[in-house]
Amino acid sequence: MIEIDHLTKRYGSHTAVSDLCLTVEPGQIYGFLGPNGAGKSTTMNIMTGCLAATEGTVRIGGHDIFEEPAQAKALIGYLPEQPPLYLDMTPLEYLCFVAQAKGVRREERQRQLERAMEVTQIGSVQHRLMKNLSKGYKQRVGIAQALLGDPRVVILDEPTVGLDPIQIIEIRDLIRELGKEHTVILSSHILSEVRAVCQQIMILSKGRLVASDTPDNLEKLFAGTATLELTVKGDEARARTVLGVLPGVTALTCRPGEEAGRTAVSLETDPPADLSEAAFRACAAADLPILRMDMRRASLEEVFLELTADDQPQAPEAPAEEEVEEP
């Protein structure tokens, strides 16, 4: 659906996007994730034709955005970081204008307006001036605008920024809803948001794509070690003899538990493996009661920090070879 090939954007001496290659398949919700200044907005602006690239090409549905802008742009609905609203218009007037400017045919227009307003639930404010609307409603009008013209791809730049928690949940639901009919690309620097909404995550750092996969796979891939935390009823020596012999254990640390007679044990395995069942059977056989057991894996948060850390010169880009077995 979208192919970005060796895209580079320089502002003077500053490189905002450097040699970015990625492909977006239809029918999924993609998340661009990255810290501030990673090049998310720049990439989106180039994808939508608002900005020219220094090098490289962007093709939307086979149309080059620079060579055939009209055909390529017709496939895209775009909500920039700040919704581009004319504040002295009402949502209805504004959406009529956008539909007309996008070349939606007159008989189609009414149907599309109604659908966009229904999906974004702005029907109740359609006759109010936009300067009097709340931030959440402005954002919705911005999304409604992006939906006009029946675009195949909807691109949303930080759609939940500046909204209150309830509005954020509503907009997320709305994005999931959109994902059923459109390919959606959204950007965010909030992990939980991308985790909650997106089926595919692309992590950008300093203008480069450092990882691209599903949230689960990313977590799995970058969990260098898995840690099993246990609390057993018994002293340290017994815990060591019983648990230390389990296969794949690379490190075992013990410390006294919070209450007397208990020992907290951490088992590290490399490569990551799930030892919980083996630990249960070993302890049961040794009559060592397990009071608590917890599997801790690198969270998306840690993956993100690891990938976007400054001292990370080259993060793995083709993780296929490092695929680990499902425990």
Added chain:
Amino acid sequence: MSAIYQRELRSYFHGMTGYVFIAFLPLFAGIYTMFYNLSSGYPNFEYVLQAMTIIFLIAIPILTMRVIAEERRQKTDQLLYALPVGMTGVVLGKYLAMVTVVAIPCGVMAFYPLLLSTFGTVSFPTAYGALAGFFLLSAALAAIGLLISSLTENQAVAAGLCFVVMLLLFFMSDLSSFVPSSAGASLGALLLTVLVLAVLVRVFTKSTPAAVLTGLVGEAVLLVTYLTAGDAFSGLFGRIVDGLSVFARFNTFVDGLFDWTAILYYLSLIAVALFLAVQSMEKRRWS
């Protein structure tokens, strides 16, 4: 383009701008008509129009200041860039809306000669010829205002800059008469103009080689021409300035001549200003 045009036209009437513009032009025309035609008894409506041109110093900045600058400030230009409409369509739509707002008071003023004819003989061809010239003059000035608005994202700056440019254009031919008509003085003034042009090229393109090249080539051409055909330079500067003065070209209409070269001049001025405005918009994609 028609969507842009309709939205733009409507936006003039969301605020005061459109109403003020449409109300004040006929009002001033009325005041001058009373003064020239009714009190002083001149049968020429074109004098009214000539006296009114000074209103453009204020009216054009008010009409044009927000047209593109405000889009930038509100970030609505992002929408325009993302729409499957070319920048030429956007600029043309905006400009046509502007011209429509200008045309309405001109349409109202077309009734004045008819009213006057009930009191005596009015020369309709000269009156309406001058009105057509007046409309073209305002359309050309509006194009210049639109260009200025496309250069900045602050509408106050756009208005101020536009006012200064209008002022310079208004007094251009008067100022040029201070340059002595000798060939040497003309040469000096022209050399200075080329220098200013080179500086402007530097400011807008930020390319020193292009500016230096413009300056050097311009100065060289002037000097060579001066050395080979020095006589042609006497009074040349004044003639060039008069020829280029947007306001001075209108005076031929007032004198009762329907000057096709002036019409061509206005139309080319509009085309150049709009072309530059489109380039100024396109340039933002590359910055």
